[in-house]
Amino acid sequence: MCGTKIVLLVLAEFPEYKHLSSRAEISHLFFGQVARYFAEVSYGKLMMNGNATDWITLPKLYEQYRAPGQGMELASIAADSFSAASQTFNFTSFDYVFLVLSFYPSLTADYIQLPKPIATGTGSVAGFAVVEEDRDWSSYARAFALMIGLWSHRNQLLGLGELDIASSGQGDMSVWSKLILGWINSSQVLTFSVPSVRRIFTVSPVGMPQAQTLAARIELGRSKDEYLIEVRQPLGYDRSKLQEFGVVVLYIPPGNSSIEFRTVLQPDNVGRGIFLDLSVDLSIVVLNQTQIGFRVLVGNVEDGRDAQRTLYATSRALDAFRIAEEQNRIDGLDFARKLVENSRSLFAQGRFDEAQALAISAETSANSALVPGDYYQSAQLISRAEDLRNETRNLLSSESAELVGLGSAQLDIAEQAFASKNFTLARQSAEAAIDLFNRAEQVELIERVLDVLSNVGVVIAVAVLAYALRYQLKSS
Numbered sequence: 283m284c285g286t287k288i289v290l291l292v293l294a295e296f297p298e299y300k301h302l303s304s305r306a307e308i309s310h311l312f313f314g315q316v317a318r319y320f321a322e323v324s325y326g327k328l329m330m331n332g333n334a335t336d337w338i339t340l341p342k343l344y345e346q347y348r349a350p351g352q353g354m355e356l357a358s359i360a361a362d363s364f365s366a367a368s369q370t371f372n373f374t375s376f377d378y379v380f381l382v383l384s385f386y387p388s389l390t391a392d393y394i395q396l397p398k399p400i401a402t403g404t405g406s407v408a409g410f411a412v413v414e415e416d417r418d419w420s421s422y423a424r425a426f427a428l429m430i431g432l433w434s435h436r437n438q439l440l441g442l443g444e445l446d447i448a449s450s451g452q453g454d455m456s457v458w459s460k461l462i463l464g465w466i467n468s469s470q471v472l473t474f475s476v477p478s479v480r481r482i483f484t485v486s487p488v489g490m491p492q493a494q495t496l497a498a499r500i501e502l503g504r505s506k507d508e509y510l511i512e513v514r515q516p517l518g519y520d521r522s523k524l525q526e527f528g529v530v531v532l533y534i535p536p537g538n539s540s541i542e543f544r545t546v547l548q549p550d551n552v553g554r555g556i557f558l559d560l561s562v563d564l565s566i567v568v569l570n571q572t573q574i575g576f577r578v579l580v581g582n583v584e585d586g587r588d589a590q591r592t593l594y595a596t597s598r599a600l601d602a603f604r605i606a607e608e609q610n611r612i613d614g615l616d617f618a619r620k621l622v623e624n625s626r627s628l629f630a631q632g633r634f635d636e637a638q639a640l641a642i643s644a645e646t647s648a649n650s651a652l653v654p655g656d657y658y659q660s661a662q663l664i665s666r667a668e669d670l671r672n673e674t675r676n677l678l679s680s681e682s683a684e685l686v687g688l689g690s691a692q693l694d695i696a697e698q699a700f701a702s703k704n705f706t707l708a709r710q711s712a713e714a715a716i717d718l719f720n721r722a723e724q725v726e727l728i729e730r731v732l733d734v735l736s737n738v739g740v741v742i743a744v745a746v747l748a749y750a751l752r753y754q755l756k757s758s
Contacts, residue, residue, distance in 0.1 A: 284464060286330070287328065288331055288378075289313075291309065291312055292381050294384070295339055296344040302415060312422055317329070319419070319423050324460070324465045327465050328463075354386075354387070360394070360400055364379070373405035374404060380410065381412040383415065390450070391414075393409065393410075394411075418452075427448040430463065432462065442459075444524060453521075457488055466496055471498065480585065481579070483495060483498065484574060485513045486575035498510075506536045544557060547566065549569065550593070555593055560583055566586075567589045589634050592638040592641060596629075610657055612654060615648060617647055656708070659705075660700055671686070678726065681729075686719065689717075
């Protein structure tokens with residue numbers, strides 16, 4: 283389903299249900315927003331063009347198109363609409379026909395495949411999409427997706443849910459649909475069978491058209507059923523349109539049965555990082571995320587069990603880190619973190635036994651971490667500095683006020699460093715703050731003494747004393 287497809291929009295209204303949108307508005311919606319959507323999700327392989335009729339008033343009321351005890355006679359509505367449209371447009375010039383009604387009780391859009399084509403003055407119509415005019419663009423897109431090739435697979439589509447616009451989603455289309463429509467090359471899909479050799483590969487999100495691998499197909503060999511792996515990320519039309527992002531695992535049963543959603547896998551998640559199928563001795567493990575997608579391991583069940591044990595060991599190590607930090611036992615945590623980093627690196631390579639051993643060592647190191655010696659000292663010094671700041675807050679001389687300001691700045695640095703558990707910097711900054719506050723008090727004292735001596739007229743003594751006091755302050 284590639285190339286440029288020419289679409290005719292037939293706009294029809296019932297006499298008692300007048301249209302709300304103009305021909306130009308609907309044309310802009312379909313040949314603008316809907317066309318852009320398919321151009322993007324098809325990776326530029328499907329383009330849309332066409333035209334729209336003016337609003338055609340149907341010859342009968344809505345109720346007259348309803349059989350007793352039944353729903354709308356869409357074939358009759360379409361026949362009347364297409365007959366009127368054929369007076370202006372040649373139906374043989376269009377690949378698809380889209381019927382837009384002023385009123386259509388269905389909450390979504392549909393594709394109608396006719397048992398007998400509708401004959402018009404300029405060609406026949408074997409099937410058409412139908413939608414009410416006042417619907418979201420995604421309703422138009424859903425009907426068009428069914429019309430261009432997914433209608434015959436509608437029973438399978440049910441299981442995709444929000445993963446595909448053709449099954450009520452509003453984001454991108456699934457790899458499964460894109461394979462059917464010919465938008466993904468077979469070279470972009472890894473295919474292998476179980477039992478198979480242990481394999482590690484990278485799958486990119488469906489929103490990356492130039493990716494080397496967009497999916498993996500695991501043939502189970504029982505009755506032509508399979509697993510399909512794809513990646514959905516908040517990119518393009520998937521942005522904010524899915525409940526979960528990650529590696530999607532779908533079960534594709536044989537025949538025309540509904541696809542079954544299995545899970546969305548996410549790396550470093552104990553409960554969501556591994557999928558197991560014991561019946562076929564299969565495990566799917568998300569190793570890590572890279573700039574181009576997710577690295578995935580497909581192996582036997584034992585691989586999955588080993589990966590699961592490693593993730594549990596890593597989770598315990600991270601819990602030990604959290605507790606140690608809460609208790610300010612950070613002396614030794616850097617080494618433990620390095621062990622976890624190395625463990626994750628080995629996990630990403632599928633070397634689970636080695637990764638688990640390092641994760642266990644990391645937990646042991648975190649549990650053994652100590653409170654650094656600077657912790658208690660810095661806490662006491664900060665407390666002393668805070669008391670001095672309160673005592674010097676109201677000093678009067680400009681020089682002492684300046685020193686108090688510098689001391690407050692050092693105290694702020696000390697408190698921030700303490701909060702971030704940099705106790706060495708906290709101690710050093712608190713000591714500097716205490717020194718500045720003490721100097722501020724000394725300057726204030728000197729200024730007061732000089733003021734008193736000046737008032738009694740002891741000029742020479744004042745000069746000598748001032749020099750001595752300032753020399754002493756400078757030396758201290």
